[in-house]
Amino acid sequence: MNLQPLPKLQPITKLSPTMLATLKQCPLRAGLRQAKAQQTTRSSTAALLGTIVHRVLEKARKINSESENLRTQAETMWDKTVVEMEKELQASLLDRCLLPITKWKRYFLSRERTLRRCEEIASKRGTYETQVVASERKFSSITDGFTGKPDLILRRENGLVIIDYKSGELPDDLEDREGKIESWRQQILFYASIVKEEFEEWPVGGEIRLLNTDVIPISIDPTKAEIVLKEAQTLKEEFNANIEAGVPPSGLAQYSIDNCRFCEFKGTCSTFWRENPQPSPGTDEYGCLSGQVLKVTTGKSGKGSMVIISEKSDGSSQEWQISNLSADEFGNLEELNQGTFVRLIDFKIDSDDSYRARPTQNSVIWEVP
Numbered sequence: 001m002n003l004q005p006l007p008k009l010q011p012i013t014k015l016s017p018t019m020l021a022t023l024k025q026c027p028l029r030a031g032l033r034q035a036k037a038q039q040t041t042r043s044s045t046a047a048l049l050g051t052i053v054h055r056v057l058e059k060a061r062k063i064n065s066e067s068e069n070l071r072t073q074a075e076t077m078w079d080k081t082v083v084e085m086e087k088e089l090q091a092s093l094l095d096r097c098l099l100p101i102t103k104w105k106r107y108f109l110s111r112e113r114t115l116r117r118c119e120e121i122a123s124k125r126g127t128y129e130t131q132v133v134a135s136e137r138k139f140s141s142i143t144d145g146f147t148g149k150p151d152l153i154l155r156r157e158n159g160l161v162i163i164d165y166k167s168g169e170l171p172d173d174l175e176d177r178e179g180k181i182e183s184w185r186q187q188i189l190f191y192a193s194i195v196k197e198e199f200e201e202w203p204v205g206g207e208i209r210l211l212n213t214d215v216i217p218i219s220i221d222p223t224k225a226e227i228v229l230k231e232a233q234t235l236k237e238e239f240n241a242n243i244e245a246g247v248p249p250s251g252l253a254q255y256s257i258d259n260c261r262f263c264e265f266k267g268t269c270s271t272f273w274r275e276n277p278q279p280s281p282g283t284d285e286y287g288c289l290s291g292q293v294l295k296v297t298t299g300k301s302g303k304g305s306m307v308i309i310s311e312k313s314d315g316s317s318q319e320w321q322i323s324n325l326s327a328d329e330f331g332n333l334e335e336l337n338q339g340t341f342v343r344l345i346d347f348k349i350d351s352d353d354s355y356r357a358r359p360t361q362n363s364v365i366w367e368v369p
């Protein structure tokens, strides 16, 4: 099994709340994310989807609030904006392959969230709530290299309020719940500091709005916001000093089940590999799937499929079907001998009942010696 070489890590120049959270968990992952973003020349669908959302919200103030069909008006705005974006992408040789937009990850979720926000904006026009100061606007602190894009900033009677929408839900477990709210609090405090720099006033509060309409108020204490930024500055400086000193990637890696489980670089991270030389068969705590190769076939389309078998804890065995494996991504799979133990990293496992899996953009197949 050969690991692909990691991209050269560079000092961090811009730090967002998401990068800060990643930097705290694993500096290597943060550095790899930055390197990947710098390598990518094609537009990212996530950024383009953000542009569509931004454009629709800008137009939301034009919705006729006297009419009852606010939703229909918002849907028409969304559809028109998507058509405009499709034309722009069609005209770009590099980005044309990103079409159709409706197939993008989180497309329908973003659409639904945006339509709801348009309805909110239109139905509450005239109240303080509708005084939108900024929506999906990127703020940057030039002096410190911090950046952030809060979903919405409103001006209410008592001052500025930062709103951030979250598609996830609060965990049931109390400790996890508090951890989640704390991470959101840190994010709002981070935003508050850079928004204050722009507007020369501290926002008076923040709100996390969940898709199920729950609203979590976040108080903004300027002292705490300054602590968050100070910590961010320290972590950034430490990371950059390590890069300047030539510390190898393994010296930046912070391996743990929680950190690595959702990391998109598991497949190329030598630390993860070193800590997991003999993965357990079946699905594991990292969301990976492992087993022995039973059969590899290549269809007429050139896409391969594979059957692997894993032993369960009760001694019985389970076969898994893995399909849609392109030779461009995974090489000639037919070279894999029957009985080879493989580990499938970052695959989409359809469900534990169907025992099927498909590759994602980050999928890697490891041959385990």
Ligand code: SF4
Residues within 6 Å of the ligand: 026, 028, 029, 253, 254, 255, 256, 259, 260, 263, 264, 265, 266, 269, 271, 272
């Ligand atoms: S796999 Fe784990 S140790 Fe490696 S970069 Fe990702 S989070 Fe860090």
